[in-house]
Amino acid sequence: MSFGGFLENTTGGGGARIVADIPYSNGNGNLIHNMPAAALAQSRLVTPPLTKSMFNSSPGLSLGLQQPNMDGQADMGRMAENFEVNTGRRSRDEEHESRSGSDNMDGASGDDQDAADNPPRKKRYHRHTPQQIQELEALFKECPHPDEKQRLELSRRLCLETRQVKFWFQNRRTQMKTQLERHENSLLRQENDKLRAENMSIRDAMRNPICSNCGGSAIMGEISIEEQHLRIENSRLKDELDRVCALAGKFLGRPISSLANSIGPPLPSSSLELGVGSNGYGVLSTVATTLPLGPDFGIGISSALPVMPPARTTAGFDRSIERSMFLELALAAMDELVKMAQTDEPLWVRSLEGGREMLNHEEYVRTFTPCIGLRPNGFVTEATRETGMVIVNSLVLVETLMDSNRWAEMFPYLIARSSTTDVISSGMGGTRNGSLQLMHAELQVLSPLVPVREVNFLRFCKQHAEGVWAVVDVSIDSIRETSVAPTFVNCRRLPSGCVVQDMPNGYSKVTWVEHAEYDESEVHQVYRPLLSSGMGFGAQRWIANLQRQCECLAILMSSAVPTRDHAAITAGGRRSMLKLAQRMTDNFCAGVCASTVHKWNKLHAENVDEDVRVMTRKSVDDPGEPPGVVLSAATSVWLPVSPQRLFNFLRDERLRSEWDILSNGGPMQEMAHIAKGQDHGNCVSLLRAGALNANQSSMLILQETCIDAAGSLVVYAPVDIPAMHVVMNGGDSAYVALLPSGFAIVPDGPGSRGSGEATSNGDGPLRVSGSLLTVAFQILVNSLPTAKLTVESVETVNNLISCTVQKIKAALQCES
DNA sequence: CAGCTAATCCCTT
DNA sequence: AAGGGATTAGCTG
Incomplete structure (x- = not known):
């Protein structure tokens, strides 16, 4: 019986499936008799007919098996392992296997050489040597699909059969694939x-x-x-x-x-x-x-x-x-703002008299679902819209609005205080688009008769197109139930803000919408029409402030400064002076409105006029102020004079003696002048009062005036002459101590009335066109911060205020 | 037991 | 028939 001849009859894997009725052994060495042919075929374990004698033949048999046919040999090998005859000892194949294993351990030294020299004596199980694998890997890295030529070359070099090389590459590819799959799998998991x-x-x-x-x-x-x-x-x-x-x-x-x-x-x-x-x-x-x-x-x-x-x-x-x-609210608010800014009739209707736009409340309710719930009892609604051209581009404006400090600087007389309490999103892709933050602000109208509006709101910025941005604010008091006791809110801002569109000439078109609900009972009668008109907290004032401030910035940044200086001031000096004036005016506003920038204590003195508010605070450790007890007194009166005339009168240094005790009874001289706008009314100047007698040194007064469509300001403070010299030479103005006084003027009368939803006071006195004038003084009453305030001091400042008002009235020929 | 590798099976081109 | 994916045997850690 020739094994060779027998094997020739078998074909690779799928050959004859004739199984002799012989005893088999399973892997455990137990004999299995009469295993069905079908089962065996299915198991693909047995190909040729086998007899027990095959496995019992001489030790050399296994070697002989491997010679003639690879496939046959392989099947035989498997055969031998799976159907090992129960001889009670280790099978020959196992011995061979262990040997071949150790051969591989030796590496390519002797055995591989033998394999190359001798006819291929295949081991049933073996691994390619590390050297071979290394070579294969190297080629695989360059080319995972080598052609036949490459494979042939490699097989010669590595002493492998071409089939082995082919298999290796095939396997390597599938391995890569499974690894990739596994990796993907874990990612997916x-x-x-x-x-x-x-x-x-x-x-x-x-x-x-x-x-x-x-x-x-x-x-x-x-x-x-x-x-x-x-x-x-x-x-x-x-x-x-x-x-x-x-x-x-x-x-x-x-x-x-x-x-x-x-x-x-x-x-x-x-x-x-x-x-x-x-x-x-x-x-x-x-x-x-x-x-x-x-x-x-x-x-x-x-x-x-x-x-x-x-x-x-x-x-x-x-x-x-x-x-x-917050996000949902911001999106809804943005939607509302844009519609409010872009829709005209029937959402906004022009009033017959004033020509101002008024919000059509029925249409508003129809159009929008309320963002922040119902209007609190006793609150009135104020809705205003205004459009203006502003010399600023949309990006700068958006950046300004989203930065609470810059925002407050842009609207210095409107914003007493501002802060960003939480940044929810800083925007996408390095822009402010999508930026969302929580902010807190105190908004003011410069009068003690109008309480500061404290608002907590979301500010959301969105780019709507190239060069078109919108920034919307909406109150969040109704959503945010803070753990602390619910703070009393006197104002809620419904979606308000602006839509900015760049114009080709460097300007941008800004449409401002201001929509709020506030407690009108807190507002003095005399100011209610102003607020309803939008000149108080409304869009008109925001736009007017924005226009003025942007113009100021444009002028200050341009090199061609219109100079009217009597004494040339260096650029550094101008900067210092402007900074000092800014601080002065900010402090003036803080004193008028009792914003929380300073901790004012309100006084309720009996000997003080009803509408004069007197407050005190201690000034300690602030180099910008004289130390001691500071008294602030402020009041607002209505005057039958146009705002422009009142402003021109108050800011004219030559008419100073008519109302200012600091003038020593004579005219003042303008020593320096820094323009802040096209209008001469927007400037910072340094005034000198004439001396009473020869041996008295004259006094310097720093003054800032500003005017826009919404109102005007005259703020001044006596300053130390040596300190002012330092400032005008560009020195630090932080150490110049001053206490500001001054006036705030807003229009009042038919011209300023008309829009808004707040029911204006029908029972108030019928007025002709006039002005609302706020007069405010801050005076050091004692240079010891610990000193007690005396009744005399309060009376003095009260008198000062009422005298000044009287003098102004007299000068302007208004009967008191 | 999972994981790896050489080899085989079997289908497509 | 070549090639390649799927599968398996036979090991290793």
Whole structure:
């Protein structure tokens, strides 16, 4: 019996499947008799008919088997292992195997040489030597698909069969593929985990009572394209938000498990919908998004959210919900602002008399769903709109608005104080587009008769097109239920702000909308028409201030400064002087309005006129002020004189003696003049009062005046002469001590009335066109900060104020 | 047990 | 028939 001949009858793997009825052994060495041929065929373990004698043959047999045919040999080898005859000892094949293993351990030294020299004596199991693998790998790196020639060359060099080389490459490729697959798999798994976690948190959020109110799933079916866009934008904002969160290391806590138990069942359809919605960016965003997102409540939900969700969850999760609500609110507010800015009739109608625009409240209610809930009892609405050309480009203006310090500097007489309390998003792609922040501000009209408006609001910036931006503010007092006692709010800002569009000439067209609800009872009768007109806190004043301030900045930055200087001042001197004047005017405003910039104590003295407000504070450790007890007195009166005439009178240094005791009874001289605008009324100047007698040195007065469509200011303060010399030479103005006094003038009368929704006081006195004049003094009554205020001091300042008012009235020939 | 590698099976081009 | 993907045997850690 020739094994060779037998093997020739077999074909590779799929050869004869005749199985003799012989005893077999399984792997464990147990004999299996009469194994069915079908089973064997199926198992592909046995190809040729075998007999027990084959395995019992002489030790040399195995070698003989391997010679003639690779395939046959391989099958035989497998055969030998799987159907090992139960000889009770280690099979020959095993011995051979272990030997070949050790051969490979030796490396390519002797055995491989042998393999090359001798006819291929194949080992059933072996691995290519490290050298061979190294070579194969090297080629694989360059070319994972070598052609036949390359393979042949390699096989010669490595003493491998071409088939082996081919197999190796095939296997290597599949290996690469599986590795890749495995890697992808793990990525997908990670992603899946994230999504699951996200889903969990959303589910938890959906258990919130708020969501059961919102009807989110109900409106899901028919969302408009616009809402879709908002959603996409929303999710993008959330991505941004999360990126910021992640950077800040503000990781959210896992939802507390008790939450799941304590509240009712989740809303499955909603949570499903929302889960999809919040991943609008799918694959693109998922890798970057590592934190559970805040729940997507859907557009339109904000109107149904007057209260914060119960504080059951962790603070982090609450915060996330809060931020999500802020985003919804900001988007709704932006939408409203843009419509308010761009729609004319019937939303805005022109009043017959004044020609100003008035908000059509019925149309407003029809058009918008309320963002921040119902108007509080006793509050009146003020809605104004104004458009103006401003010498500033949209990017600069947007940057200014989004920076609380620059914002306050842009509107110095309007904003007493401002701060950014929280940045929710700083914008996308390095721009302010999408920037969202929480801000706090105190807004003022310069009169003690109008309380400061303290507002907490969201400010949201969005680019609508190239060169078109919008910045919207909206109060958040109704949403944010702070842990501290709810602060009394005297004003809520409905969506307000501006739409800016660049113009080709370097100007931009700014449309301002100011929409607020405030407690009118706090406002003195005499100022109510002003507020309703929009000249108080309304769009007209914002635009007028913006125009004036931008013009001022443009002039100061241009090299061609219109100079009217009597004494040449250096550029540094001008800068110092302007800075000093700015500080003076800021302090003046703070004294008039009792903003919290200074800690004023209000006095209620009996011997003080009803409409004069007197306050004191201690000045300590401020080099910009004399130390001691500072008394501030302010009042506002109505005068039947046009604002322009009143302003011109008060700022004229030659008429100073008519009202200013500092003038020593004579005219003053202008020593220096720095223009701040086209109008000569916008300037900083240095005045000198004549001396009473020869041995008395004259006195210097720093004065700043400004005027725009909304009103005007004359602010002044006596200054130390040596200190002023330092300033005019460019020295630091911070150490110049001064206390400001001055006037604020706003128009009043038919011309200023007409728009807004606030019911103007019908029972007030009928006025002709006139002005509202605020007079305010800050006086040092004692240079010891600890000194007690005396009745005499209060009387003195009260007298000073009423005398000044009387003198002005007399000079302008108004009867008192 | 998972993972790796050489080899085989079997289908497509 | 060549090539390649799927699968497997036979090992290793």
